[in-house]
Structure formats: C-alpha cells, structure tokens
Amino acid sequence: MIKKIFFLFFFVAYFQNYAQAIDHDIIKKTFQISRDTIQIDSLSISPYYFKVFNNKHQLINPENYTIDFVMANLFFKDQVFHLKEKVFVEYQLLPEFLTRHYKVLDRDLITEKTNDLTGLYNPIKANRNKNIKLFDGLYTSGSISRGVTTGNNQDAVVNSNFNLQIQGNLSENIGIRASITDNDVPLQEGGYTQRIDEFDRVFIELFSKNWKINAGDVYLQNNENYFLRFNKKVAGVYVNANVDHAWGKSQVFASGALVRGKFSSYKFNGVEGNQGPYKLIGQNNEQYFLIVSGSETVYANGIPLKRGENLDYVIDYNTGEITFTSLYPVNANMRFTVDFQVVENNYNRFITYDGVDLVNDKLEIGVKYYNETDFKNSQLQQELTEEQKQILAEAGDDKEKMVSISAVPQEYSKNKILYKKMLIDNKEIFVYSSDPNDELYEVRFSYVGENKGDYIIETTLAPGRVYQFTAPVNSVKQGSYAPVIQLIAPQKLQIADIDMKYNYSEKGNVKSEFAFSNSDKNMFSELDNDNNNGFAGKINWQQNIIDKKWKLDANADLEYISSDFTTVERYRNVEFSRDWNLTDPALLKDTGQGFFSGGLIFKNDEAGRINYRFEILNFEENFKGNRHNLYSDLTFGQNKIYIRSSMLNSESLSETNSFDRCYSMIKHNFAKAWIGGKLNYEKNKSVVKKTELLNNISHKYIETEVFGGVGDSTKVFTEIGYNYQTVDSVQNNHLQKVNHANTFFIHSKLIQSKNTDLAFNGNYRRINNVNYENEESLNARLFFRQNLFENLVNYNLIYETQSGSLPQQDFSYVEVEPGKGFYTWIDFNNNNIQELNEFVVAKFQDEAIYVRVLLPNVNFIKTHRNKFSQSVNVNMIKWQNDTGFKKMLSHLSDQAYFLIDANERRGAESRNFNPFRYEEANLLALNMQIKNSLFFNRGLQKFSTGYIYLNSRKKSYLSTGDQDNEIKSHQLQFSHKINGFWLFDVSGTLSEIQSRSDTYVNRNYILDQKEIFPKLSFLYSKNTRMELFYSYKNKENQISGFETLNMNTLGSSFQYSNRDKFSVTASFNWIDNKFEGNKNSPVAYQMLEGLQPGKNMTWVLGVQKRLMTFLDLNINYYGRNSEGSKTIHTGTVQLRVSF
Structure with a gap:
C-alpha cells in the first residue's frame, strides 16, 4: 500500500506543471447602496456566475445594472435603487492562476548600486520562501494523516488515514483520474469478518485518445465471449491501446493483478411468508466469509433483482445475509440463486487477462488468455x-478427503478458548479448560450437520463459543460439530479463447468461438491430473431472410463442451439445469455435452417480435432431450400480448421426462387506465424407469392473475389485482393438489407533487394447505410526505409491516489495538475468565481495546415485524420580518421524531399489525425512540431556550438471553450572551436509565439521575474564549445493590484558534465522587463514568500548528488521576497533509 502511495506522489508531482485550473466556490456578500458604484472584490469576477438580489431576495434584472468583471465593479442605473437600500450579490472569482501577477524577477528587491551585497536579489532564496501547493493546477481533494498514540497505560499505536481524489490534465493529450482511500480500520464492529482492509481503495487512471492505463483497484470483466465471461475486482495494472491500420483497427490489452475475490453461488428456496434474512453459505460450506461489496447478483426464478431499501432486497456484506423488502413479497414457490464474489485469503492469488482484437468491415478476430493461480507456498490465513x-x-x-484435525498446542491465554485432551471409552475427546497447568490446545470446530458430529455448543464466553462432547446414543451421533477443519487446496485455472466473426454479406454472418482450459484443483497433489484439460467450441450462424416492414431472421447454434472443461463463472442461463430437468449432476459429471439450437425471429419495429426456437441437448448416452420454445412480445394498438412457453421431452439413464411451461400476459390500455391478466402454467412429469413411478420432482403449478389500474404508472397511479395459485405434488404416485393460495395486492402512488407524496403498496396472501395448517402473510408499506405553509411544517411518515425471521445472535469480543475498539474488560468476579457480562463500553480511549464480533448462527426464529416512523419539523423563522403574533412565533422551532421497530414471535393463529401495541411475552426485538426538541431563539444566544424530551428502548434477542435497555430524559437548556463578551449557558437534566438482562443479574439496574450544568464563557475575541463551569450529578440505583453517587465537577477550558497559523485547546476537570455501594460492578462503572470514588482529575491539551499551507501538526495530550490509582497519561502526535 505504501509503495502505491509513494508512486502516486512521485508520478503526479512530476507532471503537475501541466494541470488544469481549480473551480472556486460561490461567494455571497451584502452591500448597502451609498453611490452608483460598488467595489465587489479586489480580484476579477468570473462572468459565468453572477447574480444580484434586492432586499426581498428577488433576482434583479441585469438590465438594471452593468458589471465590470475584470475590475469587479457593479454600476447601478439611475432611479432604480434608493440610497441605503441593501442588495445581495453572489459570484465566483476567476481561477487564481488567471489573476496572478507573473514576473521573472521581483522589482521590489532591486537596490541601488552599493558595495553591500546582502540586499541583492537571490532567486534561489526567494523561491524557497514561497508557499508550496501540492499538485498545483490539478483538481484535488482529500488528506493524508499519520500519527502515533502512546501512554503509560497502553503500547504505542500507529494511526493512519489517506483519502485523495485527483482529476485533471497532465498535458494537452494526457489526462489523469485518481482516487485513493487507505483508512486504518482493522476491525469491523458487528460483523462476522475480523479484518476489513478489503475496503481500502487505490485507483489511478492515465488516459488519452487511443490508450489508457489503470493501476490500483481495477475492475476486469468480459461479457462478450461466451466461454470466458467473468467480472473481477482486482488490485494491479490494466493497459489498453487502440491502433488504426489501413486494413482496420486493433485493440490490445494486458493486465496483471492480485485477486482476493472468488466466484461463488448459493441457491435456496423461499419460505412462505418469510422476507428474511436468508443466510448465504460458501462453496466449501463456509459460514465465515466476507462478500465483495457490489459483486452480487440475485435471481428469483431466473430473473435478476435490484438492490435497495425501496427496491427488491438489501444485503449485509459482513454477515452474508440477504433480506427482501416488503415491496417484493416472498413465497414458497420462489427459487433464489445468488452469485457473488467471496473474499478468500487462503493464498496469494495472481491473475492475468490479456488479449488482442482485430476488426475490419468483413472480419473480426479476438484472442484472449486468462490465468488465475494460487501461490501454494504463499499462504495467508x-x-x-x-x-x-x-x-x-x-x-x-x-474435497471430502481434505479434512484435518484442528487441534494445535497452545499456551494458556485468557483471550482464547482452550481445551485439554481426555479419554472416554478409549476415545480421545476435547474438554474446555481454563487451568494454566493443563496441556492445552486451541481447537476449531466445524458445523457438519445435525446428528453428524460429536459436539454441541455448551455456552458462549467473551472470546467465543465453548463446545462440549456428547456421546452417541444407539450409535446415533447427538451433536452437530466436529473438531476438524476443511483444508483449502491451492488451485490454478488457465483459459485460452479464440473467437471469430465473418460478415459474408450485409444480411448474414458466421461466428465461432473455441476455448481451451487447464484446471488444477489441487496443486499440492499429482493425483487426478488426467482430468485437468478441457475443450469447448461453438459455431453460430445468423441470416436475414426478409428485410421489409416485417423482418424474418434465421439463426442456428452448434455447441460442444467436453466433460473436463472449466470456466471462470457461469456462462449459461442461471436456471439451465431446471429448464432441462437435469436433476442428477453425478450422471452428467464425466460426459461431454452437445447442444444444438435453431430458430426463426419474425419482428417489426412497431409491433414487436415472435421468436420460435428448437433445441437439442445431449450428454453422450446419459441424457438426451429436445425442447420447443416460443417467445412473443407484441403490441397491437392499445393491446399488448406477451408469451413465453416451452415443451421439453428428455430421457436419462434412469428417468423419462416431459416438462411443459407457459407464461402469458395480455394487457389493454385505455386513455388513463389499464386492465390485464396473466397465466403461468407448469407441468413436470418425471417417471423412474425401473419402477415406473413418478419422481418426487414431478409437479403441476397453475397461477392466474387479473389486474387493473388507473393513472400514469410513472407518476400518479393505482393498480389492484388478484392472484390465484394451485400446486400439485406427488401423492400416491399421482399428482394431487397440496395447496392453493389467494393473493390480493395493490401498488399505488396516490399523490406526487412539490409539497405532497403519498404511496401505498400492499400484498395479502393466504395459503390453504391440504396436509398441514393454513398460513397467511401480509407485506405492506405506506409512505407520506407533506410540506405545509411554504415549508413552515415538514411531515414524513413511513409504516411497514412484513413477516420474516430473526437470528438468535451469538457474539464474541476480539482484542484490538488500544483506542481502536469500543469495549473494555473488567474482571468483576476476579476469576480471570473473560465472561460476556464483564465487557462494558469504554469511557476512555486507552481502555477501548475490544470490539464485538458476531458469530455465524443456524437458528432463526419466525417473526412478524411492524415498523412505524414519523418526523415533524416546524421552523417559523420565515415570519421574522412579519409583525404581531407571527413575529412572536418566529422565535420558535420544533423537531419531533418517533420510531418503533418491533419484531414479535410469529404465531399460526393471528398477527398484530398495530405498531403501537405488542405483547411483551412475544416481543423478541424492539427499537423504539421518541424525541422532541422545542427551541426559542435557537442558535441566536439571545435568551435561547430549549427543551428536549427523549424516550428510547432497545431490546435485543441474543443466545444468552434478552437484553433490554431503556432511557427516559428531560433536558432544559438556556443560553444568553451579555455585552458581546460574556456567554452564560445552563442546562438541567432529569433521566431514568434501565438495564434488564434475562441471564446476567449484575446487568439489572434502574438509575435515577439528576444533573445541573452551568457554564460561563468569556469571549475575549473572535479567536479566543475561556470557560468556567460546574456540574452536579446525583445518581441512585433503585434496585439490587441500591448504589448512590453524588458527583461534583469543577472545570475550566481555554480555546485559541487561528486557522491559518496556530490553535490550542486546554481543559481541566476536578471531580469529587461520593459513592456508596459495590464499586466493582457494571452499574458502578456506568455511574462513575469510568472513574473511581473520591477525588479525580482529568485534563486535556491540544495544539495544532500549520507548518506550511498544506501541512498541519497536531499534538494531543490526555490525562486522568483517581484516588488509589496511578496517573494515566496518553499522547498523540499527528501530521496531516491536505490536498
């Protein structure tokens, strides 16, 4: 990373003299007319942006004034404005390099002839004294900082952040774009992954008319070649050049990079009435993995979906969980496939993708080479x-043989879960131990499936889960975990691809593509290498037969793929196997496949198209099938007809199949309305040859739908509809109905205007099952926005209800460098074991050395979710120029926010759709917030008064039991400036803080808290202020230990700020804590705010010095002292470069 950054500095600094100008921000000024001419600025004004407004903020017609942009003078014409009238001007300055005075030598330094040479002009010395600006002439933004934090309570920690964007021209023909982000964030709070350095980004692009060079994080892709389709995010270099020749054009490209993302795909079926989350599983059955952000494609029944809270789904890249929004209801008839890139750090992996394309009017030839290889001796994780x-x-x-015992000898550590070996019935097992005298092992357990392992999860401690051996019963294993790990072998994939297209006439062409692959799935082994090489080929013919208003095209494809051919990613339809009833991949594993398809396309530019296609698929002797396909998309006047149908007949070694499918839709449009209907039919009949019985995949599915709407579907509209589905499955060797479903839906955008938006979407579904209980689900969302009285009142409301699931969450705490975590560990029971209830949110930076990391789970509880939020903002400042009652109200403003997000256990009988009513016994998770802020003269420091009410509650569903936290508070604020130099602030707070835990008794408390906080500030100047303040807090625990605290704080602070030169801040606090109760408990740590009973002191000193125009030095020092404890010193030194 450092090498990349150094290269960028060197490269851009070398070319910086060729850069382009920098745009300036808009400047706003107010002038009072005293004569007909106003001097706006001392620099020249840009003619591309200049506006003048009167005292009512109305734009003035340019005919009423003239402007000299060079001299920045504004001239008003006679009898247009009155003296002492105010005008408001908005403008931009010309770029600095256009208004700068240029000179080879400075004439001011020329002296009279004398024998004293000390005053003579020295160009070298003069240049040294000039301000230096990095990347002068290029558009740049961002900064780089590097700092060190150390103290007597922590080891030295290096902090670095780098964020830089560059854009501009290095010369007349060469441009540059660069974006570099390198943030020192080693751990992700609340995710499954531990390292997230994958989120750093370095991208540099140099380009001209005929070539470009990309370096850093590069996006490699190929969507044109049939056998070599892929999309990869890599870190390396990509070079592309275009060359014109007398006979045509050519394009040459080459790349080399390290890649961490590896293609993975996961399939799952929807669960009736469950919007998610659905947990994604890796190719090797991994549950711990990180998805490359933005790399996923989600298919539902073969159709790609869109990501977004207001679209189809959202995804958590850390936890690998996907949740579908209420706008996309999920049912049991949906098949989902998720393609994604997994960050894999088992080996360093190198990728190269090179090629050349030659093109002229008749012939196109392309050669591509792809190589992705693991360095087997360069192992990472x-x-x-x-x-x-x-x-x-x-x-x-x-892969089943690539399994190893995971136990590794390890010395005792309180931050690790360790085990000792024991013999039970002559079988060696692992037993959890915290005894430093035992021979200890660090053991990794893998989930192997229900009743397939010998271990279960006994409990969860702070460092992770503790597993316990459970003996088999009647030779049946009782556990789900085993002390083994799946070994990942280093792999190599090489693909050479040659494609050609020959245009033998204006109406026809022939295309061909041939690919050769070499895939070694285990570079450590010489076994099974006879199946590494594979071949694939495809020939395509296209011909226009009729070229009139209705056109007729013919095409044909012939394809052969050997059994050992391997591709980077999927190249066929995501539902190809289902389309052809390829139910047993083992029968097709070692056979080559031949595929033929031919068809006719009848199309019209206005009416649409009809497409017929006949296909044949053979897997040598193992499978033979043919399929007829008909596709039409036609529009006749106000009528639209869509049909997609197919008929499959196939035979494998064990089955005969017929699969008929038809999806059709007809729609008629009126002037401002539409009606339509849909039919979706499937009948799959699969017969086992030996028994002549129906296979379990046999089914019949019929779906009918009618719908109608009014309005404009792109603006204001309402559409309602009814959907009926029936499903027949194999029962007693016959297809019999197992369920039918009735669905009612509405999609609407009722109002859409400048001041009002109203939209509602709803889907109610009821399933009547033959063999088990009926089910119903409701997914709905209501959105309303209203601006009243010309934005005086802004109101927003969202209501959402849906069915889903909630993971029974496990978590552990991982130690990080001091200051980069969120939690600290306090051994409350003095047993030297890190327990989950002993981690608290750190109050001081040097104590924050742990983060909470979620553990993958397999337990999801069915829930019903209600979410309701609304906000109201009232700002009457626009009435400040009025009189009377409106003038008085203009001093007031109010902000109100209400949120309730409740997950209740879903029952079979009924569901609660009222967000304001929920049963505590069924409540699994809750996020509730009520906040109202009422202000008088907000921000004016003139009898400014504010009242803030807060009521919040958060309940979490954890494997260790429910955790429930609640806060209620009333706060009154007052601020007033006296004589322009003195500022008096005072605030008072009454609050109640509750914590409830089902498992940990020491986490239960109810704190009543009172606080008064007056502060007096002396505003010596615009840059300097001094403060003296006092705080009194009274805290009482109403349950359990009944702890009490009286906290008196006396403090002062000093601030001096000169942004261009020097700034300093300092503060000192003397704190007297009178505490009664057990000081070694979570509630005591919360009450004492990380300090100790008795006398305490804290102090802070911060200094910032601008060394150069782009370079700042920051020094910060923190200290604290408590009775009976050592003084803690923490210091940070940081250099920051701004671009």
Whole structure:
C-alpha cells in the first residue's frame, strides 16, 4: 500500500506543471447602496456566475445594472435603487492562476548600486520562501494523516488515514483520474469478518485518445465471449491501446493483478411468508466469509433483482445475509440463486487477462488468455503444517478427503478458548479448560450437520463459543460439530479463447468461438491430473431472410463442451439445469455435452417480435432431450400480448421426462387506465424407469392473475389485482393438489407533487394447505410526505409491516489495538475468565481495546415485524420580518421524531399489525425512540431556550438471553450572551436509565439521575474564549445493590484558534465522587463514568500548528488521576497533509 502511495506522489508531482485550473466556490456578500458604484472584490469576477438580489431576495434584472468583471465593479442605473437600500450579490472569482501577477524577477528587491551585497536579489532564496501547493493546477481533494498514540497505560499505536481524489490534465493529450482511500480500520464492529482492509481503495487512471492505463483497484470483466465471461475486482495494472491500420483497427490489452475475490453461488428456496434474512453459505460450506461489496447478483426464478431499501432486497456484506423488502413479497414457490464474489485469503492469488482484437468491415478476430493461480507456498490465513500438506497431496481432487484435525498446542491465554485432551471409552475427546497447568490446545470446530458430529455448543464466553462432547446414543451421533477443519487446496485455472466473426454479406454472418482450459484443483497433489484439460467450441450462424416492414431472421447454434472443461463463472442461463430437468449432476459429471439450437425471429419495429426456437441437448448416452420454445412480445394498438412457453421431452439413464411451461400476459390500455391478466402454467412429469413411478420432482403449478389500474404508472397511479395459485405434488404416485393460495395486492402512488407524496403498496396472501395448517402473510408499506405553509411544517411518515425471521445472535469480543475498539474488560468476579457480562463500553480511549464480533448462527426464529416512523419539523423563522403574533412565533422551532421497530414471535393463529401495541411475552426485538426538541431563539444566544424530551428502548434477542435497555430524559437548556463578551449557558437534566438482562443479574439496574450544568464563557475575541463551569450529578440505583453517587465537577477550558497559523485547546476537570455501594460492578462503572470514588482529575491539551499551507501538526495530550490509582497519561502526535 505504501509503495502505491509513494508512486502516486512521485508520478503526479512530476507532471503537475501541466494541470488544469481549480473551480472556486460561490461567494455571497451584502452591500448597502451609498453611490452608483460598488467595489465587489479586489480580484476579477468570473462572468459565468453572477447574480444580484434586492432586499426581498428577488433576482434583479441585469438590465438594471452593468458589471465590470475584470475590475469587479457593479454600476447601478439611475432611479432604480434608493440610497441605503441593501442588495445581495453572489459570484465566483476567476481561477487564481488567471489573476496572478507573473514576473521573472521581483522589482521590489532591486537596490541601488552599493558595495553591500546582502540586499541583492537571490532567486534561489526567494523561491524557497514561497508557499508550496501540492499538485498545483490539478483538481484535488482529500488528506493524508499519520500519527502515533502512546501512554503509560497502553503500547504505542500507529494511526493512519489517506483519502485523495485527483482529476485533471497532465498535458494537452494526457489526462489523469485518481482516487485513493487507505483508512486504518482493522476491525469491523458487528460483523462476522475480523479484518476489513478489503475496503481500502487505490485507483489511478492515465488516459488519452487511443490508450489508457489503470493501476490500483481495477475492475476486469468480459461479457462478450461466451466461454470466458467473468467480472473481477482486482488490485494491479490494466493497459489498453487502440491502433488504426489501413486494413482496420486493433485493440490490445494486458493486465496483471492480485485477486482476493472468488466466484461463488448459493441457491435456496423461499419460505412462505418469510422476507428474511436468508443466510448465504460458501462453496466449501463456509459460514465465515466476507462478500465483495457490489459483486452480487440475485435471481428469483431466473430473473435478476435490484438492490435497495425501496427496491427488491438489501444485503449485509459482513454477515452474508440477504433480506427482501416488503415491496417484493416472498413465497414458497420462489427459487433464489445468488452469485457473488467471496473474499478468500487462503493464498496469494495472481491473475492475468490479456488479449488482442482485430476488426475490419468483413472480419473480426479476438484472442484472449486468462490465468488465475494460487501461490501454494504463499499462504495467508490458512497456515498449513507439513502434515496437512501431506493430506492435500494424498487427497487429489476429492474435497471430502481434505479434512484435518484442528487441534494445535497452545499456551494458556485468557483471550482464547482452550481445551485439554481426555479419554472416554478409549476415545480421545476435547474438554474446555481454563487451568494454566493443563496441556492445552486451541481447537476449531466445524458445523457438519445435525446428528453428524460429536459436539454441541455448551455456552458462549467473551472470546467465543465453548463446545462440549456428547456421546452417541444407539450409535446415533447427538451433536452437530466436529473438531476438524476443511483444508483449502491451492488451485490454478488457465483459459485460452479464440473467437471469430465473418460478415459474408450485409444480411448474414458466421461466428465461432473455441476455448481451451487447464484446471488444477489441487496443486499440492499429482493425483487426478488426467482430468485437468478441457475443450469447448461453438459455431453460430445468423441470416436475414426478409428485410421489409416485417423482418424474418434465421439463426442456428452448434455447441460442444467436453466433460473436463472449466470456466471462470457461469456462462449459461442461471436456471439451465431446471429448464432441462437435469436433476442428477453425478450422471452428467464425466460426459461431454452437445447442444444444438435453431430458430426463426419474425419482428417489426412497431409491433414487436415472435421468436420460435428448437433445441437439442445431449450428454453422450446419459441424457438426451429436445425442447420447443416460443417467445412473443407484441403490441397491437392499445393491446399488448406477451408469451413465453416451452415443451421439453428428455430421457436419462434412469428417468423419462416431459416438462411443459407457459407464461402469458395480455394487457389493454385505455386513455388513463389499464386492465390485464396473466397465466403461468407448469407441468413436470418425471417417471423412474425401473419402477415406473413418478419422481418426487414431478409437479403441476397453475397461477392466474387479473389486474387493473388507473393513472400514469410513472407518476400518479393505482393498480389492484388478484392472484390465484394451485400446486400439485406427488401423492400416491399421482399428482394431487397440496395447496392453493389467494393473493390480493395493490401498488399505488396516490399523490406526487412539490409539497405532497403519498404511496401505498400492499400484498395479502393466504395459503390453504391440504396436509398441514393454513398460513397467511401480509407485506405492506405506506409512505407520506407533506410540506405545509411554504415549508413552515415538514411531515414524513413511513409504516411497514412484513413477516420474516430473526437470528438468535451469538457474539464474541476480539482484542484490538488500544483506542481502536469500543469495549473494555473488567474482571468483576476476579476469576480471570473473560465472561460476556464483564465487557462494558469504554469511557476512555486507552481502555477501548475490544470490539464485538458476531458469530455465524443456524437458528432463526419466525417473526412478524411492524415498523412505524414519523418526523415533524416546524421552523417559523420565515415570519421574522412579519409583525404581531407571527413575529412572536418566529422565535420558535420544533423537531419531533418517533420510531418503533418491533419484531414479535410469529404465531399460526393471528398477527398484530398495530405498531403501537405488542405483547411483551412475544416481543423478541424492539427499537423504539421518541424525541422532541422545542427551541426559542435557537442558535441566536439571545435568551435561547430549549427543551428536549427523549424516550428510547432497545431490546435485543441474543443466545444468552434478552437484553433490554431503556432511557427516559428531560433536558432544559438556556443560553444568553451579555455585552458581546460574556456567554452564560445552563442546562438541567432529569433521566431514568434501565438495564434488564434475562441471564446476567449484575446487568439489572434502574438509575435515577439528576444533573445541573452551568457554564460561563468569556469571549475575549473572535479567536479566543475561556470557560468556567460546574456540574452536579446525583445518581441512585433503585434496585439490587441500591448504589448512590453524588458527583461534583469543577472545570475550566481555554480555546485559541487561528486557522491559518496556530490553535490550542486546554481543559481541566476536578471531580469529587461520593459513592456508596459495590464499586466493582457494571452499574458502578456506568455511574462513575469510568472513574473511581473520591477525588479525580482529568485534563486535556491540544495544539495544532500549520507548518506550511498544506501541512498541519497536531499534538494531543490526555490525562486522568483517581484516588488509589496511578496517573494515566496518553499522547498523540499527528501530521496531516491536505490536498
């Protein structure tokens, strides 16, 4: 990373003299007319942006004035404005390099002839004294900072942040774009992953008319070649050049990079009435993985969906969970496929993608080469022992043999879950131990499936889960976990692809593509290498037969793929296997496949098209099938007809199949309305040859729908509809109905205007099952926005209800560098074991050395969710120029916000759709907030008064039991400036803080808190202020230990700020804590705010010095002292470069 940054500095600094100008921000000024001419600025004004407004903020016609942009003078014409009338001017200055005075030598330094040479002009010395500006001439933004934090309570920690954007021209023909982000954030709070350095970004692009060079984080993709389709986010270099020749054009490109993302795909079926989250699983059954952001494609029944809270789904890249919005209702007839890139750090992996394309009027030829190889001796997260390498060497390509015992000898550590070995019935097992005298092992357990392992989860401690051995019963295993790990073998994939297109006439062409692959799935092993090489080929013919108003085109494809051919990513339709009833991949594994398709396309530019296609698919002797396809999309006047149908007949070694499908839609449009209907029909009949019985995949599915709407579907509209579905499945060797569903839906945008928006979407579904209980679900969303009295009142409301699931969440705490965490550990029971209830939110930076990391879970509870939020903003300042009652109201403003997000356990009988009513017994998770802020003269410091009411509650559903926190508070604020130099502030707060835990008794408390906080500030100047303040807090615990605290704080602070030169801040606090109760408890830490009973002191000193126009030095020092404890000193030194 450092090398990349150094290269960027060197490269851009070398070319900085060729850069382009920098745009200036808009400047706003107020002038009082005293004569007919106003001097606006001392610099020249840009003629591209200049506006003048009168005292009513109305734009003045340019005919009433003239402007000299060079001299920045504004001239008013006679009898247009009165003296002492105010005008408001908005403008931009010309770029600095256009208004700057240029000179080779400074004439002011020329002296009279004398024998004293000390005053003579020295150009070298003069240049040194000039201000330096990095990347002068290029448009730049961002900064780089590097600092060190250390103290007597922590080790030294290096902090760095780098954020830089560059855009401009290095010369007349060469441009540059760059974006660099390198933030030192090693751990992600609340995610499954521990390291998130994948979020750093370095991108540099140099370009001209005929070539470009991309370096850093590059996006490689190929969507044109049939056998070599892929999308990769890599870190490396990509070069592309276009060359014109007498015979045509050519394009040459090459790339080399390190890649961490690896293609993965996961399939799952929707659950009736469950919007999610649905947990994604990796290719090797991993639950711990990080998805490359933005790399996913989600398909529902083969149709790609859109990501977004107001679209189809949202995804958590850290936890690998996908949730569908209420706008996209999920049912059991939906098949989902998610393609994504997984961040894989087992080995360093190198990728190269190179090629050349030659093009002229008749012929196009392309050659591509793709190589992706793991460096087997450059291991990252997976550190293989010699024994594990031998296991891989003997496994060949069989993943089931790539399994190793995970136990590794380890010294005792309080931050790790460790085990000792024991013998039970002559079987060696692992037992949790915290005894430093035992021979200890660090053991990783893998989820192997229900009743397939010998271990279960016993409990969860701060460092992670504790597993316990459970003996088999009647030779049946009782656990779901085993002390083994899946070994990942280094792999290599090479693909050479040649494609050609020959235009033999204006109406016809022939295309061909041939690809060769070399795939080694285990580079440690010489076994199973006979199946590494594969071949694939495809020939396509296209011909226009009739070229009139209705056109007729013919095409044909012939394709062959050997059994050992391997691609980077999927190249066929995501539902190809289902389309052809390929139910047993094992039968097709070692066979080559041949595919033929031919068809006719009848199309009209206005009416649409009809497409017929016949296909044949063979897997040598294992499978033979043919399919007829008909597709039409026609528009006749106000009528639209859409049909997609197919008929499949196939035979494999074990089955005969017929699969008929038809999806059709007809719609008629009126002037401002529409009606329509849909039919979706499937009948899949699969018969087992040996028994002549129906296969379980046999089914019949019929879906009918009618709908109608009024309005404009792109603006204001309402559409309602009814959907009926029936499903027949195999019952007693016959297709019999197992359920039918009735669905009513509405989609609407009732109002859309400048001041009002109103939209409602709803979907109610009821399933009547033959063999088990009926089910129903409701997904709905209401959105309303209203601006009243010309934006005096702004109101927003969102209501949403949906069915879903809630994970029973486990978590652990991971130690990080001091200051980069959120929690601290306090051994409340003095047993030297890190327990979950002993971690609290750190009050001081040097104590924040832990973050909470979620653990993958397999337990999801069915829930029904109601979410309601509304906000009201009232700002009457626009009446400040009025008189009477409006003038009085103009001093007031109010902000109100209400949110309730409740997840209740879903029952079979009924659901609660009222967000304001929920049963505590069924409540699993809750996020409730009520906040109202009422202000008088807000921000004016003239008898400014504010009242803030807060009521919040958050309940979490954890594997260790429910955790419930609640806060209620009333706060009154007052601020007033006296004689322009003195500022008096005072605030008073009454609050109640509750914490309830089902498992940990020491987490239960109810704190009544009172606080008064007066402060007097002396505003010596615009840059300097001094403050003296006093705070009194009274805290009483109403339950359990009944702890009490009286906290008196006396403090002062000093601030001096000169942004261009020097600034300093300092503060000192003397705190007297009179505490009664057990000081070694979570409630005591919360009450004492991390300090100790008795006398305490805290102090802060911060200094910032501008060394150069782009370079700042920041020094910060923090200290605290408590009775009976050592003095804590923490200091930070940081350099910051601004661009």
